[in-house]
Amino acid sequence: MSAPLRIALAGLGTVGIGVIRLLQANRDLVTTRAGRPLEIVSVSARDRTLDRGVDLSPYAWEEDMTAMAARDDVDVVVELVGGSDGPALTLARNAIAANKHFVTANKAMIAHHGLALAHASEAHGTALKFEAAVAGGIPVVKGLREGAAANAIEQIYGILNGTANYILSTMEASGADFATTLKDAQALGYAEADPTFDIEGVDAAHKLSILAAISFGAKVDFDAVACEGISRVRAADIAQADVLGYVIRLIGWADVAEIESGAPALLQQVKPCLVPKGHPLAHVTGATNAVVAEGNFSGRLLFQGAGAGDGPTASAVVADLIDIARGEAGNPFSVPTSELIAMEPAESGERTGQTYLRFTVTDRPGVLAEITAAMRDANVSIESLIQQGRANDGGEVLVAMVTHDGPERCVDAAVALLSGSASLTAPPLVMKILEE
Amino acid sequence: MSAPLRIALAGLGTVGIGVIRLLQANRDLVTTRAGRPLEIVSVSARDRTLDRGVDLSPYAWEEDMTAMAARDDVDVVVELVGGSDGPALTLARNAIAANKHFVTANKAMIAHHGLALAHASEAHGTALKFEAAVAGGIPVVKGLREGAAANAIEQIYGILNGTANYILSTMEASGADFATTLKDAQALGYAEADPTFDIEGVDAAHKLSILAAISFGAKVDFDAVACEGISRVRAADIAQADVLGYVIRLIGWADVAEIESGAPALLQQVKPCLVPKGHPLAHVTGATNAVVAEGNFSGRLLFQGAGAGDGPTASAVVADLIDIARGEAGNPFSVPTSELIAMEPAESGERTGQTYLRFTVTDRPGVLAEITAAMRDANVSIESLIQQGRANDGGEVLVAMVTHDGPERCVDAAVALLSGSASLTAPPLVMKILEE
Numbered sequence A, B: 001m002s003a004p005l006r007i008a009l010a011g012l013g014t015v016g017i018g019v020i021r022l023l024q025a026n027r028d029l030v031t032t033r034a035g036r037p038l039e040i041v042s043v044s045a046r047d048r049t050l051d052r053g054v055d056l057s058p059y060a061w062e063e064d065m066t067a068m069a070a071r072d073d074v075d076v077v078v079e080l081v082g083g084s085d086g087p088a089l090t091l092a093r094n095a096i097a098a099n100k101h102f103v104t105a106n107k108a109m110i111a112h113h114g115l116a117l118a119h120a121s122e123a124h125g126t127a128l129k130f131e132a133a134v135a136g137g138i139p140v141v142k143g144l145r146e147g148a149a150a151n152a153i154e155q156i157y158g159i160l161n162g163t164a165n166y167i168l169s170t171m172e173a174s175g176a177d178f179a180t181t182l183k184d185a186q187a188l189g190y191a192e193a194d195p196t197f198d199i200e201g202v203d204a205a206h207k208l209s210i211l212a213a214i215s216f217g218a219k220v221d222f223d224a225v226a227c228e229g230i231s232r233v234r235a236a237d238i239a240q241a242d243v244l245g246y247v248i249r250l251i252g253w254a255d256v257a258e259i260e261s262g263a264p265a266l267l268q269q270v271k272p273c274l275v276p277k278g279h280p281l282a283h284v285t286g287a288t289n290a291v292v293a294e295g296n297f298s299g300r301l302l303f304q305g306a307g308a309g310d311g312p313t314a315s316a317v318v319a320d321l322i323d324i325a326r327g328e329a330g331n332p333f334s335v336p337t338s339e340l341i342a343m344e345p346a347e348s349g350e351r352t353g354q355t356y357l358r359f360t361v362t363d364r365p366g367v368l369a370e371i372t373a374a375m376r377d378a379n380v381s382i383e384s385l386i387q388q389g390r391a392n393d394g395g396e397v398l399v400a401m402v403t404h405d406g407p408e409r410c411v412d413a414a415v416a417l418l419s420g421s422a423s424l425t426a427p428p429l430v431m432k433i434l435e436e
Helices: A015-026 A027-034 A065-070 A085-097 A107-124 A140-147 A161-172 A178-188 A202-216 A235-244 A310-328 A367-376 A408-418 B012-024 B027-034 B065-070 B085-097 B107-124 B140-146 B163-173 B178-188 B202-216 B237-246 B312-327 B368-377 B408-418
Strands: A003-009 A038-046 A076-079 A099-104 A155-158 A246-258 A265-275 A288-295 A297-305 A351-364 A382-387 A398-402 A430-433 B006-009 B038-044 B078-079 B101-104 B153-159 B245-257 B266-274 B288-295 B299-306 B350-363 B382-387 B395-404 B430-435
Touching: A003 A015, A003 A065, A003 A310, A015 A027, A015 A038, A027 A038, A027 A310, A038 A065, A065 A085, A076 A085, A076 A310, A085 A099, A085 B140, A099 A107, A099 A310, A099 B395, A107 A202, A140 A202, A140 A288, A140 B312, A155 A202, A155 B288, A161 A178, A161 A235, A161 A246, A161 A288, A178 A408, A202 A246, A202 A265, A235 A246, A235 A351, A235 A382, A235 A398, A246 A430, A288 B395, A297 A310, A310 B140, A351 A367, A351 A408, A367 A382, A367 A398, A408 A430, A430 B153, B006 B012, B006 B065, B006 B266, B006 B312, B012 B027, B012 B038, B012 B312, B027 B038, B027 B312, B038 B065, B038 B312, B065 B085, B078 B085, B078 B312, B085 B101, B085 B107, B101 B312, B107 B202, B140 B202, B140 B288, B140 B299, B153 B202, B163 B178, B163 B237, B163 B245, B163 B288, B202 B245, B202 B266, B237 B245, B237 B350, B237 B382, B237 B395, B245 B430, B299 B312, B312 B368, B350 B368, B368 B382, B368 B395, B368 B408, B408 B430
Parallel strands: A003 A038, A003 A076, A076 A099, A265 A430, B006 B038, B006 B078, B078 B101, B266 B430
Antiparallel strands: A155 A246, A155 A288, A246 A265, A288 A297, A297 B299, A351 A398, A351 A430, A382 A398, B153 B245, B153 B288, B245 B266, B288 B299, B350 B395, B350 B430, B382 B395
């Protein structure tokens, strides 16, 4: 048996405590699989006095977590503090500079600083691992970095936020509207008091930018993710989608296309989409996450599981530690950082496909003619159009339509033509329809 | 850039040619990800004259494939010949003895000889990899060996044979019977001329025994897999299951329970099962494979994708080669072979759950009374019982029932009580019902 892998653990929230519990509960099997013991030597958190339900006395307490990086008795620093900057980032930089391996569940930090950290860890010959930063317990970073490594990835997409998926699938089951469902989700602990990051797609965008970098060999570019949340999705949209054979999911999507210069351009978007009921993502309900990678040889690969929670996240953190203990950790983004390409952000306009549009309109004559004329003028061909029979309490009527296959820029043009129209009570909700 | 990883490729069927095509099509990205070129230096197959649609002239041809192991210019031997013994096994032994890494897609060989080969490769300090042997392009060996490595696996189960799943899901969609569907599947190339290995569960059992070894740290024990195929499943069973809220899938299942001595006992079975429509495996149709691992911290992880085919299988083979090129290949069964435990085969009798039983009976008075009396005498509690209205052409009536939760041994006892009864025209079909 080799020497233990000595761990400093920063952050003792639910995930940090989950890691401690896991290493206690599964000690023997983790040691056998890792080939050496995984031993926590030091811990740190804001409040030492808090009762966290586990005995922390075996571990040296560090008041200043960034000091953990300086400890001679530590091989790897695990950061479970959160926040894209601040103490987490300082700790990361210090740890790498002190030749420690670094493991984190911090998606915001990796989305913003992952490239710089990877570059630093490369220079120091240390491992940087962040399986837990994407889709909780699902080994999808590994699945892409290694499992699908032989493939050119054509698209990577999936359900990357459990809160948004919980809300959408609950609306689907109950018929309730967004506001009520969000409130219930908050009461049940499925949504935070400030749910913005989850429901507006920011959290999913963090994860997507990491997955896109690994999949396409691109430099992480979180700022280029086009992001739209689910707060505008109505019960009526879900009902309409159902009739048409779809469910609505918040989908993070990335692919690469060549632009005119021949250079690759990276499309990254997080948006509510219509998913055909025959597609595996249509059956993903509740707080579950699921990622689809379409490889040019593997075909469609699906990775599904719990996207959050102390147990699943701890499982991913310790999997990273086992990789490090085994000496099986390589380039965090699959290739050396020098090989990562700074890709132009792609416009989605040239993409073709079917689109769902939902208009809220005033209940008066000529509105349908105005909308359909805009579609015609923008060369959008309509496959089906459904107008709700009666105006709702606000005097609004909902008009939903599905286009034939066509370029997204035509749909954008049609929407632009209708912009400012007195007939529309709000901008239309436009959702891409995934292919089965 | 480091020196190339030099490959000898034995077997030039669809998968072997798939590997060549992949390494041509994705050459640059594979080189970048692997950190070095993956270079085929030598190939071998039975017939040199066959036109395989790819140019083999760059590669040295070996008439005797087992001689590949002796080549000084080879680092890794890839075996895509098949067969649990014979030339494939000789090649494996020779390659490992000659200090070559060894990669194979041969599930039968790994199920029968994987332990001995792992032991040999350990002694020689070489890698033994077989991702492609289980579930084609799905990186599930890696998912268990590494992704879920922090977990005690509670159960591992899934759809491990594409042909059987194609037949069952086609029967489900069409309402056709087994024989017709099999014939169509053969005509379409989804089933082989001799489909025995696929439809009787042997192929799935090979894969299950490999997954079980990795999941539970057990010595591979293919002979202990209880195996039952799908040929007795009727259209009426599928229709009945549908009414009750289930689909029928051929499920490979493994878990570990303690026996009286306190030692772990390994349950391995491949059997048609009822899967609740809300379970992710219920939506797996066609030739797709899907594996569920339930970890004590990760919760339920699902890996899904193409279980066969030249592209997906080549994807898995080359992923193994990339691992080797990166120096990230470890113990093939996750732990050193000396740590693998020879587990007793477990009886399923003590497992509790719901069971579906379908009887074919003669159409005469008293039959239901006989069946229900046997259930009562064996302490099987019936949740629902459905008797088909009319006898079919053969004068048979179908009686289907679902039990309440209870030990499987009680169901076995009830079936034993009815054994030899003149009322039954055939032994009942007994299927476990998976929990949602």
